[in-house]
Amino acid sequence: MSNPSVIVFGPTGGIGSIAARVAHEQGAKIFLAMRDVSKPIPGLTPDQEQEGGFERIQADLLDTESIKAAVAKSGAKHAFIYLLFGVSDGMRSAIEALKSAGIKFVVFLSSSSVTVQSAGKDGLKGVPTSDFIAFAHAQVEINLQNIFGEGGYVAVRPSYFLSNTLRWSSMIRTGEVKVVAPDVTFDYIAPADISRVCAGFLIRGAKTPGGSPSPSSVTLCGPKIVSQRDALATIGKAIGKELAVKSVDQEDEGVEVFKADGIPEHIARDLVRKLLSRLENGGPLYKEDFYVEAAANVEKYSGQSPTEIAEWAFENKEQFV
Structure with missing residues (x-):
């Protein structure tokens, strides 16, 4: 069976860009669906793009007509999509547009928080609105389930992105890093690992590498559970720099730390409260x-x-020094 044509929405993102390159390496014809077709794609030079036969297509997941036009032009049967925060319909209109235009299989970049919050008897429908990240992703998964059905999609649910540590980069350059609850642990999964899993599904569809049917969702975690403090020490050693950690354990100060990274206050406050709660409750x-x-x-x-x-x-x- 020949490899499918694949359309990747969000190819300038940290996961979409790598997934597009890996799927291409595995033999797929890649169409890059972009709001702005003039934007550079991380890790892909113009020469590589041309030599690899990548094609850019203007499309916006908020614009159903552009979705239909992009899919029709590409002839793609498999698609990669990501969450659009702030949409009220759980991306139902975008998913319906993909289906009506001829897409047969979707890889959706979801979140491990969905796995955690949907463990009860109500499954995806039981994900609480109080966990806005899990809830938003769950609504998209519900729509994929209803529109594409079993075998028509896979939700890849990664946990804590290792690239989140890049928000420390400006402080790392000074040698002192302010960290909210530095002894709280995460699993730190590399974006490339997530992308390779996504690319595999884009090539195979809803199958394991061995050819058996895959589940409709796959949760991913990094190889070790490590405290923020130890993660920083490892980064410092890897880049040849000794780092001092300044512990932040007050909510308002923690909010300011996150806001300095461009995170909106309401999201920053939610993140800080969760970190401090984990520090207090342990486990x-x-x-x-x-x-x-x-x-x-x-x-x-x-x-x-x-x-x-x-x-x-x-x-x-080079991103830390």
């Missing part, structure tokens, strides 16, 4: 069986060992 980040399966899924679905913090930090050294 494991994940249930053991959840974590073991999610961490193993990276290699299971990508065929490659997961990326360690030190390796990623060294590869991205």
Whole structure:
């Protein structure tokens, strides 16, 4: 069976850009659906783009007519999409446009918070609105379920992006890093690992690398659960710089730390409260069986060992120094 034509919405993003390149390396014809077709794509030079036969198409997930036109022009049957925050219909109109235009299979970049919050008897419909990240992603998954059905989509649900550490970069350059609740732990999954899993599904459809049917959602975690303090120490060692950690344990000060990174106040406050709550209440980040399966899924679905913090930090050294 020949590899499908694939349309990637959001190819300038951290996951979409790598997923597009990896799917191309695996033999797919890639169409890059972009609001602004003049924007550069990370990791892809104009020469590489031309030599690889990538094609740019103007499209916006908020504009259903542009979606239909892009799919029709590309002839693609598989699509990669991401969440649009702030839409009121859980992206239903965009998903319907993809379906009506001829897309047969969708890879959706979701969130591991959906897995955690949908564990009850009500499943996706039971995800609370109070967890706005999980709720927003769950609404898209519900629409994919209703419109594309089993085998017509896979929601890839990564946990804590290792690239989130880049928000420390300006402070790392000074040698002192303000961290809210530095002893709180995360799993730190590399964007490339997420992207390789997404690319595999874009090529195969809803199948495992071995050819058996895959579940409609796949949760991913990084290879180790590490405190923010230890993650910073690892990054410092990888880039050859000694770093001092300034612990922030007051809500208002923590909000200012996040706002300095351009995060809106209401989101910053929610993040800080969650971090301080985890610090106060302790306990494991994940249930053991959840974590073991999610961490193993990276290699299971990508065929490659997961990326360690030190390796990623060294590869991205120029962004920290």
